[in-house]
Amino acid sequence: MTPQAVIFDIGNVLIEWQPERYYDRIIGPDRRRAMFAEVDLHGMNDLVDRGGDFRDIIYAEAERNPEWSAEIRMWHDNWLDLATPVIERSLATLRALRSQGVPVFALTNFGIGTFELALERYAFLEEFDRRYISGHLGVAKPDPQIYQLVEGDCGLPPEALLFTDDRAENIDAAASRGWQTHLFDGPQGWEQRLVDAKLLPKS
Incomplete structure (x- = not known):
């Protein structure tokens, strides 16, 4: 048909849509791999994709992971640099x-x-x-x-x-x-x- x-x-x-590429550039591949191994960033993003509040979800994840808080907030604050x-x-x-x-x-x-x-x-x-x-x-x-x-x-x-x-x-x-x-x-x-x-x- x-x-x-x-x-x-x-x-x-x-x-x-390659967030890993963005983080490789900003914090380096080694730190990026460590962060993605410790924090389920794609799972976090799934909550946004299902209708959750963009800022609230990302910032809450940052609070739960203080050692990565600045990097996680980039997912929200610099989002257009991830989607390009x-x-x-x-x-x-x-x-x-x-x-x-x-x-x-x-x-x-x-x-x-x-x-x-x-x-x-x-x-x-x-x-x-x-x-x-x-x-x-x-x-x-x-x-x-x-x-x-x-x-x-x-x-x-x-x-x-x-x-x-x-x-x-x-x-x-x-x-x-x-x-x-x-x-x-x-x-x-x-x-x-x-x-x-x-x-x-x-x-």
Whole structure:
């Protein structure tokens, strides 16, 4: 079936999300590895992505880990330096789809506060026809409920949706509902998948 809508993840599909790289630059790889081994920073971020208060969650984690408090607060205070740069070829692909009249949605694990920050810097996030943000929905990928919410809102059958994400567990959850999927491992492969689906012309 030819997809009737294309759904993008955002982190590591349209915007690079590599907190470890930021900390390697700021505090050095050895201290970064030690901090990430002692503090579940990605688990902390999951709470934000499910709708928790951005500042409160990060600062509470900093208080629980006084030896790393300054570094943990950077996750909040310097967040835009963690979420960069734009993956330009993916952005071009998004815009090419829209120029072809293909509906384009976002389905992303993103906090309420962090998405507000991202909108200030990355104006293209306004270009989606529909946005499904985990923080606003109160549920995050790969929970089946978030995919059900997308289906119910957009009104399209699962097999009409083509979804790309860089995490296999999120792709597997979508595929189990009948979505068409593509595990994102770079913009070139994603672009080719869309050509194969006859959503974009051959370059």
